[in-house]
Amino acid sequence: MKSILTITKRELRSFFDSLMAYIMIVAFLGFSGFFTWIQGRDIFFVNQASLQSFFSIAYWTLFFFIPALTMRQIAEERKTGTIEMLLTKPVSEWQIISGKFLATLALIIIALLLTIPYYITVAQLGPIDHGAVLLGYLGLILMSAAYICIGLFTSSLTNNQIIAFLLALFIGIFFHIIFDILSNGLPGILGNISHYLSMSTHFESISRGVFDSKDIIYFLSIIMLGLVGSEAVLTKRN
Amino acid sequence: MDIKLENLTKTYGFQRAVDDISFEVKTGEVLGFLGPNGAGKTTTMKAITCYLTPSSGNIQVGGISVLENPDEVKKHIGYLPESNPLYYEMPVIDYLRFVAELQCIPREKTDERIAEMIRVCGLKGEKHKKIRELSKGYRQRVGLAQALIHDPEVLILDEPTTGLDPNQIIEIRELIKKIGKEKTVILSSHILAEVEATCDRILIINKGKIVADGSSEQLRKQAQGNEILKVQILGGDRNEVFQSLRQINTVSLVDMLEPDESIFEIQSKNEAQSARPIFDMCKEKGWYIGQLTPVETKLEDVFREVTAN
Structure with a gap:
């Protein structure tokens, strides 16, 4: 556990040292703030004290930002050879992967914490369903964790960051929207499978305030699959 | 801590990088590893440090097998890879602290060990600089410092003196000799004079096989007759x-x-x-x-x- 935290600490520091963290946070707050408060189907348009519109915008912004954060995490270590330095220290592949995962997740949580003023503001405007907001945030965190794991996995496959980024988006877009579209078009069992695989199905049910273990299991499965997959790729280096 | 290789073989696809080699290195011995490019030196070293898993055969470090308990083996090894990979964005002192934590050095001893490494490797003036800003020679010293920080029983150095100036080379050689009195050291090099000056024993490998083994005098005598x-x-x-x-x-x-x-x-x-x-x-x-x-x-x-x- 200590080794995991050592890796997490270093990764977080490198996010902040490389300005990546600041750029990500500012861009995230900028985008989500703009579309939540100013443009389009914003909070005032709904005529209801709810953070729904923020959640659906964050759902998209995080989808694009996360691969940009994860793309260098393993790919760069492979390229510069520092992965060899790490793996010849008494740490396992699993510890390295989970340390990196936790660091990125921590950064996303920091970014989400900075949107708490939205919540406070909206709560001032009218009666708000506190449970739904809490679950909405939980949904965002779970979804981010899933995309981080997909991103880590693609980053472990290559030592080219751009390929890692595009591959993560490519895999991600299936979960993000394509399965959803397919589920409407495909008949019978295929439609049901697509419906189950679609991230939006599960995210929407959580962010509407429905806490169902089925959704939690869905997210945790993607997370575990991504982590185990990256570990397997790292272990298979020879 | 002794290192024992038993019939180590490592294949990449159809190519045998290391072909059934066995040898033993005893505590207090400095072994020089020689061979032309692509002979299998680096592969052998990577196998000892648990970065690569042998295709067949076994390696024991202090009686512990790399196949069964790699994490325990890694604790006793200090390793300087050939390309000397470092986190360029980190200041020297933070990097050493990171490695010290990974090596599970007790917290109260960390500062002492870092100070010691900075002194031994002559990094006093650069300890707050980012590694990116250092010259190649200083980076090599940082690489050596991270390999030595946990006072390992076994030291594996892949071409340790590349990029150093003659004064630094002599310093590093002296350091290796000093460490080699109590520890087990394996170093590879292209510079034959260096191996002759620092090593008690020389092992030459070619195409994955050991072709000569002995002290430099023995080897010379053997060849000359x-x-x-x-x-x-x-x-x-x-x-x-x-x-x-x-x-x-x-x-x-x-x-x-x-x-x-x-x-x-x-x-x-x-x-x-x-x-x-x-x-x-x-x-x-x-x-x-x-x-x-x-x-x-x-x-x-x-x-x-x-x-x-």
């Missing part, structure tokens, strides 16, 4: 000298190296020594010896002989 002398005999006709030399019964071959200065190369018969008979001959004929030098086989010759085909 018979005594070779270079001698200049003056005061007589060179042809007469040549004939007389050939008649000495310990001499098997005489070659005129520089006829004008009457310098000869003389190879003795097996186990025989020719210096005294040559001297006696000169005394008898009234000639005198201008110079007499034993010709040593250089390590370069040994290297070329065992790796050429």
Whole structure:
């Protein structure tokens, strides 16, 4: 556990040292703030004290930002050879992967914490369903964790960051929207499978305030699959 | 801590990078690992440090198998990879602290160990600089510092002196020798003189197989076999000298190296020594010896002989 935290600490520091963290946070707050408060189907348009519109915008912004954060995490270590330095220290592949995962997740949580003023503001405007907001945030965190794991996995496959980024988006877009579209078009069992695989199905049910273990299991499965997959790729280096 | 390789084989696809090699390194021994490019030096080192898993065979470090308990083995090894990978964005001191934490050095000892490494590796002036800003030689020192920080029982150095200036090379060699008295050290190098100067034992591998093993004297003797002398005999006709030399019964071959200065190369018969008979001959004929030098086989010759085909 200590080794995991050592890796997490270093990764977080490198996010902040490389300005990546600041750029990500500012861009995230900028985008989500703009579309939540100013443009389009914003909070005032709904005529209801709810953070729904923020959640659906964050759902998209995080989808694009996360691969940009994860793309260098393993790919760069492979390229510069520092992965060899790490793996010849008494740490396992699993510890390295989970340390990196936790660091990125921590950064996303920091970014989400900075949107708490939205919540406070909206709560001032009218009666708000506190449970739904809490679950909405939980949904965002779970979804981010899933995309981080997909991103880590693609980053472990290559030592080219751009390929890692595009591959993560490519895999991600299936979960993000394509399965959803397919589920409407495909008949019978295929439609049901697509419906189950679609991230939006599960995210929407959580962010509407429905806490169902089925959704939690869905997210945790993607997370575990991504982590185990990256570990397997790292272990298979020879 | 002893290192023991048993029938280590490592294949990449169809290519055998390391082919069934076995050897043992004892505590207090500095082993020099020599071989042409692609001979399998780095692969062997990566296998010992648990970065690569052997295709077959086993490696034991202090009796612990790398196959069964790699994490325990890694704790006892300090490793400087060939390319010396470092996190360029980190300041030296933070990087050393990161490695110290990974090596599970107790918190209260960390500062002491870092200070010690900075002193030993001469990084005092650069400890707050980012690694990116350092010259190659200083980066190499950082690489060495991270390998030594947990005071490992086994030190594996893949070309440790590349990029260093002559003064630094001497410093690092002294350091390796000092460490090698109590610890087990394996180092690879392209510089034969360096291996000769620092190592107690030399192992030459070629195409994944061990082709020579022994101290530099042993290797030289093995390659050379018979005594070779270079001698200049003056005061007589060179042809007469040549004939007389050939008649000495310990001499098997005489070659005129520089006829004008009457310098000869003389190879003795097996186990025989020719210096005294040559001297006696000169005394008898009234000639005198201008110079007499034993010709040593250089390590370069040994290297070329065992790796050429």
